[in-house]
Amino acid sequence: xxxxFGGAAAAQKxxxxxxxxxxxxxAQLTLLQKRxxxxxxxxxxxxxxxxxxVNTDKNAAKNAxxxxxxxxxxxxxxxxxxxxxEQQVYSIEAxxxxxxxxxxxxxxxxAMKKIHNGMKLEDVDKTMExxxxxxxxxxxxxxxxxxxxxxEQPDEGELDEELENLEQEAMxxxxxxxxxxxxxxxxxxLPAVGNTALKHPAKAEEDDDEAELEKLRAEMAM
Numbered sequence: 001x002x003x004x005f006g007g008a009a010a011a012q013k014x015x016x017x018x019x020x021x022x023x024x025x026x027a028q029l030t031l032l033q034k035r036x037x038x039x040x041x042x043x044x045x046x047x048x049x050x051x052x053x054v055n056t057d058k059n060a061a062k063n064a065x066x067x068x069x070x071x072x073x074x075x076x077x078x079x080x081x082x083x084x085x086e087q088q089v090y091s092i093e094a095x096x097x098x099x100x101x102x103x104x105x106x107x108x109x110x111a112m113k114k115i116h117n118g119m120k121l122e123d124v125d126k127t128m129e130x131x132x133x134x135x136x137x138x139x140x141x142x143x144x145x146x147x148x149x150x151x152e153q154p155d156e157g158e159l160d161e162e163l164e165n166l167e168q169e170a171m172x173x174x175x176x177x178x179x180x181x182x183x184x185x186x187x188x189x190l191p192a193v194g195n196t197a198l199k200h201p202a203k204a205e206e207d208d209d210e211a212e213l214e215k216l217r218a219e220m221a222m
Contacts, residue, residue, distance in 0.1 A: 018096040025089045032082045039075040043068055 046068035053061040 018092055018099075022089055022092055022096075025085050025092070029082060029085045029089070032078055032085065036075065036078050036082065039071050039078060042071045043075065046071065 046064045050061045050064035050068065053064065
């Protein structure tokens, strides 16, 4: 039991080590940056003092320049230390990012292994074939359903006759609109004299028969 807690604590400590190191480095960087600003202020003050006493008190001016040189040397060291610490912070952050990235990729690989566990290419091919078959069957069923009309269908002869009537009505309406009279109507409007004229040949033949009969009677009477 205690060994388990000890192992967990050690693992957590290893995990927190980069963060702790970065925090310590940043704290030290803050101190060095404050020292850097203080040294810059001291250098500026000593430079001002040297310029002020250069013509009136050369010893004071020289001492100010001497202190300025010391501060400048300390500033160079402090600046170099800041650069070193910043480089360390960047290196630790990059290493930690690489570690976390590798850990995430490993977890992703383990997850994919669990997902693919028990899966075979043969099973995938079989499943895809079954899906294609079902899709084809669904398409065929839809075609069959839509190809058969529902309800009693009208007789084709009746449809043709009704279509002819509609065409005739359309033609008559068009002729009435344009002022043209159909041929059938013109024949109906012909005078009855035409019918009488047709009967003249029959009447002439009957008259010829009567004349022939009268001639025969006259010959017999003689």
